[in-house]
Every structure is written in structure tokens, then in C-alpha cells.
Amino acid sequence: MGSLINGVNGQHALTFIKMKHDFASLKVNQNRLVDAIHSSSEYGSAHRYGDDATETGMARLSLNDADKQVRDWFKVNVESLGCVYSVDQMGNQFAIRPGKNSTASPVMMGSHLDTQPTGGRYDGILGVNAGLEVLKVLHEHKFESEGSIGLVNWTNEEGARFPMMAVASGVWAEAVPLNKAWNLAEVSASEDGAKKTMKEELERIGYLGKQKASYKEFPFAAHFELHIEQGPILEMEKRKIGVVEGAQAFKWFEITVRGRDTHAGTTPMNARMDSMLCAAKLIVQANKIAKEHDGLATTGILNMQPGSVNTMAHTVTFTLDIRHKSDSELSEIEKQCRAQFQYIAENDSEKGCKLEWNELVNSPAVNFHEDCIAAVRDSAIEVCEDLPQTSNDGQLWKPMISGAGHDSCYTSRRCPTSMIFTVTKDGVSHNPREYCSPEDCALGAQTLLGAVLRYDRLRAEHGNLQ
Amino acid sequence: MGSLINGVNGQHALTFIKMKHDFASLKVNQNRLVDAIHSSSEYGSAHRYGDDATETGMARLSLNDADKQVRDWFKVNVESLGCVYSVDQMGNQFAIRPGKNSTASPVMMGSHLDTQPTGGRYDGILGVNAGLEVLKVLHEHKFESEGSIGLVNWTNEEGARFPMMAVASGVWAEAVPLNKAWNLAEVSASEDGAKKTMKEELERIGYLGKQKASYKEFPFAAHFELHIEQGPILEMEKRKIGVVEGAQAFKWFEITVRGRDTHAGTTPMNARMDSMLCAAKLIVQANKIAKEHDGLATTGILNMQPGSVNTMAHTVTFTLDIRHKSDSELSEIEKQCRAQFQYIAENDSEKGCKLEWNELVNSPAVNFHEDCIAAVRDSAIEVCEDLPQTSNDGQLWKPMISGAGHDSCYTSRRCPTSMIFTVTKDGVSHNPREYCSPEDCALGAQTLLGAVLRYDRLRAEHGNLQ
Incomplete structure (x- = not known):
């Protein structure tokens, strides 16, 4: 126009x-x-x-x-x-x-x-x-x-x-x-x-x-x-x-972390695939990355299954809302989140977790x-x-x-x-x-x-x- | 006997x-x-x-x-x-x-x-x-x-x-x-x-x-x-x-983190009371403390309110299951969690969050x-x-x-x-x-x-x- x-x-x-x-x-x-x-x-x-x-x-x-x-x-x-x-x-x-x-x-x-x-x-x-x-x-x-x-x-x-x-x-x-x-x-x-x-x-x-x-x-x-x-x-x-x-610019993602639902009392820490612990690390990391780039990151919804005090979750799903005034900086935040999330899931989650990303909204x-x-x-x-x-x-x-x-x-x-x-x-x-x-x-x-x-x-x- | x-x-x-x-x-x-x-x-x-x-x-x-x-x-x-x-x-x-x-x-x-x-x-x-x-x-x-x-x-x-x-x-x-x-x-x-x-x-x-x-x-x-x-x-x-x-020995706690539900796009990172981010840091820390003491820590249930992609949670409630074969070591894990959680909530959560602990089970x-x-x-x-x-x-x-x-x-x-x-x-x-x-x-x-x-x-x- x-x-x-x-x-x-x-x-x-x-x-x-x-x-x-x-x-x-x-x-x-x-x-x-x-x-x-x-x-x-x-x-x-x-x-x-x-x-x-x-x-x-x-x-x-x-x-x-x-x-x-x-x-x-x-x-x-x-x-x-x-x-x-x-x-x-x-x-x-x-x-x-x-x-x-x-x-x-x-x-x-x-x-x-x-x-x-x-x-x-x-x-x-x-x-x-x-x-x-x-x-x-x-x-x-x-x-x-x-x-x-x-x-x-x-x-x-x-x-x-x-x-x-x-x-x-x-x-x-x-x-x-x-x-x-x-x-x-x-x-x-x-x-x-x-x-x-x-x-x-x-x-x-x-x-x-x-x-x-x-x-x-x-x-x-x-x-x-x-x-x-x-x-x-x-x-x-x-x-x-x-x-x-x-x-x-902002993007909304739904991220699924898949681990294994094993017993909280009998599974040694180094034998775990704890999807909630992995998700917690990802949320902390996303906030760190956003802050470093003068952008924003927020997790407003998180669900976990099966939901029992003494059982690790096999699946955690959470939303990630990232924002930046510049499209290119937002892309950089997303890129770093994807790479560092993958690293955390594979290398800093004991026996490892699997990740899936689902893009919900892309607003340039x-x-x-x-x-x-x-x-x-x-x-x-x-x-x-x-x-x-x-x-x-x-x-x-x-x-x-x-x-x-x-x-x-x-x-x-x-x-x-x-x-x-x-x-x-x-x-x-x-x-x-x-x-x-x-x-x-x-x-x-x-x-x-x-x-x-x-x-x-x-x-x-x-x-x-x- | x-x-x-x-x-x-x-x-x-x-x-x-x-x-x-x-x-x-x-x-x-x-x-x-x-x-x-x-x-x-x-x-x-x-x-x-x-x-x-x-x-x-x-x-x-x-x-x-x-x-x-x-x-x-x-x-x-x-x-x-x-x-x-x-x-x-x-x-x-x-x-x-x-x-x-x-x-x-x-x-x-x-x-x-x-x-x-x-x-x-x-x-x-x-x-x-x-x-x-x-x-x-x-x-x-x-x-x-x-x-x-x-x-x-x-x-x-x-x-x-x-x-x-x-x-x-x-x-x-x-x-x-x-x-x-x-x-x-x-x-x-x-x-x-x-x-x-x-x-x-x-x-x-x-x-x-x-x-x-x-x-x-x-x-x-x-x-x-x-x-x-x-x-x-x-x-x-x-x-x-x-x-x-x-x-x-094991103990179960329900921990409530109270922050403020503000908008994900308009609240600068340093002005936030993001209870989910705070809870994520606490979960990561509990696992770290437990591992250092050769004990166990697990979060099996987490709920957050109000639950909207672009709004920070005002309240997150999660369970913490900690275990150790020694009663005294378990007490030490609990003590360190209480102290370090408080520090994180007050000093590493931007504008701060409030914590409440509720002990659900204490099994020596x-x-x-x-x-x-x-x-x-x-x-x-x-x-x-x-x-x-x-x-x-x-x-x-x-x-x-x-x-x-x-x-x-x-x-x-x-x-x-x-x-x-x-x-x-x-x-x-x-x-x-x-x-x-x-x-x-x-x-x-x-x-x-x-x-x-x-x-x-x-x-x-x-x-x-x-």
C-alpha cells in the first residue's frame, strides 16, 4: 500500500x-x-x-x-x-x-x-x-x-x-x-x-x-x-x-519431550530418561538465549503424563513463545533453541530424551x-x-x-x-x-x-x- | 522386636x-x-x-x-x-x-x-x-x-x-x-x-x-x-x-511457586515474575543436589495456572520426591533444596517469586x-x-x-x-x-x-x- x-x-x-x-x-x-x-x-x-x-x-x-x-x-x-x-x-x-x-x-x-x-x-x-x-x-x-x-x-x-x-x-x-x-x-x-x-x-x-x-x-x-x-x-x-x-515478530511452538516412565525410587539418576527434568532444562535455556538476544521467551502451558508423584513422566509437552522486534534475530533465537535443546536432550539428560517441535504460530x-x-x-x-x-x-x-x-x-x-x-x-x-x-x-x-x-x-x- | x-x-x-x-x-x-x-x-x-x-x-x-x-x-x-x-x-x-x-x-x-x-x-x-x-x-x-x-x-x-x-x-x-x-x-x-x-x-x-x-x-x-x-x-x-x-528414606513435597501472570509479549525479561521459569530452575537444582549426595529427586506432577500460551503462569505447583538410604543424608538434601530454592526464587527469578512447601509424605x-x-x-x-x-x-x-x-x-x-x-x-x-x-x-x-x-x-x- x-x-x-x-x-x-x-x-x-x-x-x-x-x-x-x-x-x-x-x-x-x-x-x-x-x-x-x-x-x-x-x-x-x-x-x-x-x-x-x-x-x-x-x-x-x-x-x-x-x-x-x-x-x-x-x-x-x-x-x-x-x-x-x-x-x-x-x-x-x-x-x-x-x-x-x-x-x-x-x-x-x-x-x-x-x-x-x-x-x-x-x-x-x-x-x-x-x-x-x-x-x-x-x-x-x-x-x-x-x-x-x-x-x-x-x-x-x-x-x-x-x-x-x-x-x-x-x-x-x-x-x-x-x-x-x-x-x-x-x-x-x-x-x-x-x-x-x-x-x-x-x-x-x-x-x-x-x-x-x-x-x-x-x-x-x-x-x-x-x-x-x-x-x-x-x-x-x-x-x-x-x-x-x-x-x-513472534513464534509459538509446542515442544514434546519423550522419556521413559520409570520408578522414582528405584531408577538411579544415571539410568533415567526423565522428560520433566529435560523440559525444565530446555525452559531455562530458552529464557537464557532470549535474554542474550534482547528478545523474549515464555512457557505458558506445560502438561505431563502419566502424572504420579513417584513415577517419572514419559511425556512432557510445553509451549514456547519467542519474540523479537527483528525477524532475523527471532530466527537466530529459534535456531539456537533448536540446536541447544537437541544437545541437552541427547547429552545432558542422562539416558537421553526425544524431542518434537510443532510450530503453532509464525507472525513476522x-x-x-x-x-x-x-x-x-x-x-x-x-x-x-x-x-x-x-x-x-x-x-x-x-x-x-x-x-x-x-x-x-x-x-x-x-x-x-x-x-x-x-x-x-x-x-x-x-x-x-x-x-x-x-x-x-x-x-x-x-x-x-x-x-x-x-x-x-x-x-x-x-x-x-x- | x-x-x-x-x-x-x-x-x-x-x-x-x-x-x-x-x-x-x-x-x-x-x-x-x-x-x-x-x-x-x-x-x-x-x-x-x-x-x-x-x-x-x-x-x-x-x-x-x-x-x-x-x-x-x-x-x-x-x-x-x-x-x-x-x-x-x-x-x-x-x-x-x-x-x-x-x-x-x-x-x-x-x-x-x-x-x-x-x-x-x-x-x-x-x-x-x-x-x-x-x-x-x-x-x-x-x-x-x-x-x-x-x-x-x-x-x-x-x-x-x-x-x-x-x-x-x-x-x-x-x-x-x-x-x-x-x-x-x-x-x-x-x-x-x-x-x-x-x-x-x-x-x-x-x-x-x-x-x-x-x-x-x-x-x-x-x-x-x-x-x-x-x-x-x-x-x-x-x-x-x-x-x-x-x-x-523418602519424602514427598508439593511445592507452590507464585509469580505474576503478565503478557508474554510486552513484559521485558527483567520485569517478570515467571513462576514456570522459576519452577524449572528449582527442578533442575533439586536434581543436581540429589545427584551430588548420591540420592534421588523426581518431579512427577506439575500444574500451572492459568495456562495460556502467551501469558506467564501466576502459579505453578509441582511435586518433589527425594530419597536416600540414610535419613541424615535425606535431611541434608531437603535442607539444601529449601535453602537453594529460596535463593533462586528471591535472587535468580528477576522480580522474584514466592514459595510454599507442603510435606505430603515422610518415610524414614x-x-x-x-x-x-x-x-x-x-x-x-x-x-x-x-x-x-x-x-x-x-x-x-x-x-x-x-x-x-x-x-x-x-x-x-x-x-x-x-x-x-x-x-x-x-x-x-x-x-x-x-x-x-x-x-x-x-x-x-x-x-x-x-x-x-x-x-x-x-x-x-x-x-x-x-
Whole structure:
């Protein structure tokens, strides 16, 4: 995708847009935004940690009953704002507020309403609610955008219940085949003991839409996503807004270690094929390698069989999530893990263990679009300019690379995309205590509003509303 | 318990017994023994690994349906041999073949018929079947022993389903309170989703006896247990029989590591409280410490929460089984683990993790009774004397310390006890491929027969049949 502004760098063009924009009076309503975040979090709230009604985390796993409820809530809200509403085959919910030109592709805001099993009230939820708040502001001001502006709630972004993150935006981007997504089975069996598929659960809760899940069927002019940073950097540097220029590369593996299940009391140490001990060494080593390369490594799931105190496991299976902002450095981390794991399994596990690698996800580094980045940056500059200067260098926004994967990584393959980050208390995310202050939520939503309207104006001025 | 032979060492006394014994013609029937092992293993066979009907392992968890079936089989078999049969409150099954004096306490043979979830056909099963074969030999020869001779099938020796090993002999020995044992809940929930207690399952399968489970109610003159070695030593040294003089000390712990569940992509390595990484380091360290002390360490169960690929675990719980033949060395291993685990959790886990230790089992080193050891040794010498000499030193039997815990460790607290070990192929146990050859099974059973009759004669000659 080329820049809309030929021969002019984004900074320059957006300064131009900023100077003549007529939407400076459009302000998000902080209280209304925060109320909406917490109202929608009634569906699936869990893991109470304090006395206040809002001091809980969330357990709104994709397509569970609470997720159905919040989807119904989403539909009612966007329809009350006069949006055109639709659902596609992956349960993605789209709301479009028509612009002066209502036939051109919409500029979309989007994020997700599903959470981790022990998730918080902001990851994804802030992004959808901020988009909803922008639509409310446009609606109450009867603002006429150049093209249409919309909001999408993407299904199963977390990948926590159905183990492929951002799978539904992946189908929309035609990066993930529809049937592969539909057939994903949940990680843990439901109460009736069966592992349901995504398609079964979409049907069960009434969100298996007929609209084809594809960017060809439902193209976007652009995609903007507001999200909590989920890390400690903005807070540590006392800044307010992250202007997200891309996302780090990551890969997910499932690694199986096969040993032998022998008796814990009668098998001498040097006669063992202890798959748990071997797996422990591999996990320690992966972390060491990642740290040496300034990357990340995490094991979030580990299962062992047969599972008896006085019997070694014959099989241990664990996940390995490795990340780096550079594709080539990530490859190097993977290469060293593969080589050193093999060495440990063969030579540092007594009688030896066998290894199998299964690649679950391969998400290369993502570079967002310069026009969208410029729209976000210019909006952030405006939002920050009246705030007290707290950072060492006097700048309250910062260009950042996303540590996590997001739906925006998939949309970025099919339309200009960027993201906005807000401060995350203590950098804690995927945790009930995840927190973004009301002020920071509103600053993020205001930045989103400014970025979307800038981009809307930009594409109109460059004749991109056919 | 003092020696029956005052002022004379066991070796000398038993040589005396050996010279005048009149039961040299009593020989176990190898084919009948092996047939019985495999017939009884029809109940609960699982994990096929070869084409032959006997090439499977076992999944006969204590008090499951297959365990009920093999208990019924045990009852029918011992009653057909004219034994007096009874069941106690823990489901322990007793069969007594009356001797000339049928009022004195019986000399018992015993082991167990429950197995690990992926167990084999010999652990426990050989011991009960060898005892049954001894009773068959005595029956067919109408042999009149001095006192009564019996056989016991102990409940839940493995501790695999109800997590306390040898719990039912523990109750008999009054080392474990009855209600504690009855209230033990199974490790994994049954098909209906509920975790059944031992008492519920004893009732369900009809094996909750009325007879008090106590050595006071049902005293033994002695307890002899034949068991596969479950380790590689006899096979490596090309010997045939282990004369077991005691059992190593062991402790079981459940260790909980608490960290923080934050996002795998956005939490810098140095800002983490990664409980899985910490647990992995602890497991590696425990194994290192155990090896340095010539002891053993094993982690057989590990669970982590919440269990999501891209979220660190906030909690990891794992078991640690440590063993040593010396109580003081085991204490030293535990002490070093506690200190070094604490150091790792505080200083080598980035932002730190919290540890909790829960002691599940504390089984001190056991020294068996000199008279029983002598009876086994003398019987083993006789059994081995006509076999081809294969070991380096020309001796086919060997004094050994048991690596595993056994019901004999509890009986040893209340009556003279010893054990006999047989060769275990590749040292593999707690595994479907666990194997003891027909010849080795028969050599073990013959040694058991000789040991029991020697002890029966010994106590009669020393006036211990009041």
C-alpha cells in the first residue's frame, strides 16, 4: 500500500491536515467512556481483588455465554447510534456510520471483547469502547465525516480458548483458511466433557453470520486500534501515548519431550530418561538465549503424563513463545533453541530424551503504514500539548513497537493500519489487576478520534473516496 | 522386636534350620504361577505394546472396577485352597491357611494388586501371585506348617489414585488414622466429575469390611514380600535374588511457586515474575543436589495456572520426591533444596517469586528384621546353589536396600519383616513394559516359599507358637 501523500513525508502532510482541521471541538466524554468499559465488563467479570464494584478481572473467553452477552450489548449500542450492523462467518461484528460518501470503504476502528481466563478490564475492551465513544461523539455532534467510519469487534483475539490468536481477523485477511479456524477446538473441554469447535460455539451463541469473512467482501480504507501498552515502558518514562509503528515478530511452538516412565525410587539418576527434568532444562535455556538476544521467551502451558508423584513422566509437552522486534534475530533465537535443546536432550539428560517441535504460530515483524502512523502521531501531539510535561525529554508521546500480536497485525496486510498505546499500571496485563486510569483511557480515545478524522480527511483530499 | 534366636546370629541359626528342613521337595510350579499372573492381569490390562496377549501394561487403579474384579478373583482362589478369608475396614484382603497350631498369629506373605495408571504386570501382582502359588504348593502337598501361613492383598499401595502410598498397611500398622485414609480423595475426578473418597469407593465396590484395620485386631507373626526390584542392579550384576535388608528414606513435597501472570509479549525479561521459569530452575537444582549426595529427586506432577500460551503462569505447583538410604543424608538434601530454592526464587527469578512447601509424605529409612532377612538369605542360597554362576563374584543373591516404599515398610513397624527382589528387565517399572521372566518369577516364589517355611519352623522351635 503506497502513501496517500505522494512525495511528501507523513509528518509534513499531517501537520498540514492539523492546521486546517475543523474537529478540534470534538471531545470524548471521559465519564461516559469509563462507564461503558465497566458496564460491558459486567458480562464475564471474575477474580475479584478489591471492594469497589470495578475491582475485578475478567474471564470472558471467546464465544462463551458472557461473550454472547457482551456481543448483544455491542449490537444494541451501535444500532442506537444509527450504524449499519453486520456479522460475518467468524462472528466478527461490524458497525458502520455512513459518511458523506457512504459507498467507499470505511475507516475502521477495532479491537476485541474476549479476554484471557484471568484477564483484565482493558485489554481489547478499551479499544472497542473507545471506538464506541468516538461514534457517540460523532453522533451527538451530527458530525459528517467524508467517508464512512466504523467499528469492529474481532472474535477470539486472545487465542486463549481457541488456540490461534487473532484468528478471526486472520480469516478476514485471508491469512487463515476459514475451515481451519472453524475447526479449532477449545483448549480445555467444556462442562459436558467435549471440546467444542469455534464453529459449534459460533452457532450455539447465534453469532455464525452469513457474510463472508474476507477483506474482499468487506474492505477497509484503514484500521486504527487503541490498546493498552500491556508493558511498563510508557509508565516508566512518564509518557502518555504510544504511537505504534509496528509489532515485534513472534513464534509459538509446542515442544514434546519423550522419556521413559520409570520408578522414582528405584531408577538411579544415571539410568533415567526423565522428560520433566529435560523440559525444565530446555525452559531455562530458552529464557537464557532470549535474554542474550534482547528478545523474549515464555512457557505458558506445560502438561505431563502419566502424572504420579513417584513415577517419572514419559511425556512432557510445553509451549514456547519467542519474540523479537527483528525477524532475523527471532530466527537466530529459534535456531539456537533448536540446536541447544537437541544437545541437552541427547547429552545432558542422562539416558537421553526425544524431542518434537510443532510450530503453532509464525507472525513476522509488522511495519504499520506511514500515513496511519502519521495520523496517530499528529493526533497524539495535539492531545498531549496541553498536558503537564512529565517525561525527561518533555515529550509525552513516543514511537513504539508492539510487544504483543494484535488484530491490527492482520489488518495491516490488507489496509493501512496503525495503533495507539495507553499507559498500563505497573505494566501488568493478562491479569485481573490490569489497569488504565480514566484519564489515560480518555487521552487514548481522544487520540483515536483525532487519528481517524485526520485519516478520513486525508483520503478525501487525496481523492481516495471512489 | 528381638531376634528369636537369642545369642546366635541369624546366619548361623538358619544354616542349622536349613540342614534339618524337610520341605526341600516342595517346588513352585512355574507355569501355573505365570498363568495366574496373566489371568489376573486380564482385569485392568491396558497400554498394549506387542502382539502377544500378555504384552500389555495395566491400569488397575485402586478400587476401580477392574480392582473389584481382581479382588473377587483373589477371594475365589484363596477360598478354593481352604483358606479362611476376611476383609478389613480398608479393604485389605486376608487369607489364612491353618497350621498345626491355628491360634497363633500367622506368618504372612503379602503385596498388592493395584497398579499405576500406566503400570506393568509385575509390580505387586507378582508378590500376591507368588504367595498364592506358595499356598497352592502347600495345599497340593497337604503340607502341615507349624503355625498358620497366610496371604494379604493390601489396598492402594501405589498411592496413584488416592495420594498416600501403602495407606492401607499404614492403617493396619496404626501409623495412619483410619478416617484420614477413608477421606483421601482421588487425584483425578471420576467420569461424573466428582472426586471420590476411598471410603466411598470401598463401599461402591463392596470391599468396605467390618473387621478393624489394625495389627492389634489381626496380628502377624511375620511379613514376607516378594517384589520385582524395579531397578537395574540385579540385571546389571547378573544376579538372581535380592535379599532386602531395608528401604531407603523418602519424602514427598508439593511445592507452590507464585509469580505474576503478565503478557508474554510486552513484559521485558527483567520485569517478570515467571513462576514456570522459576519452577524449572528449582527442578533442575533439586536434581543436581540429589545427584551430588548420591540420592534421588523426581518431579512427577506439575500444574500451572492459568495456562495460556502467551501469558506467564501466576502459579505453578509441582511435586518433589527425594530419597536416600540414610535419613541424615535425606535431611541434608531437603535442607539444601529449601535453602537453594529460596535463593533462586528471591535472587535468580528477576522480580522474584514466592514459595510454599507442603510435606505430603515422610518415610524414614527402614531396617528389616534380622530373623526374616536370615530366612530369606538362607532360602536364596538354597535356590541359587544349582544355577549357573553368572555374576563376577559367583554369588547370585545380594543384600539390597529397597529404593521404593512398600507395604513391608509399615508391617516392619509391627512384626518381623523382610523382602525378596527379583530381576527387572532394564530396570523398568511403573511402565507397561515392566517385565520379570517366568524363570525369575519362579525363583522368587521358590525363595519366598523357603523363607516362609524356615521362619515357621524357626518360631516353632523357639517356642513362639503360644
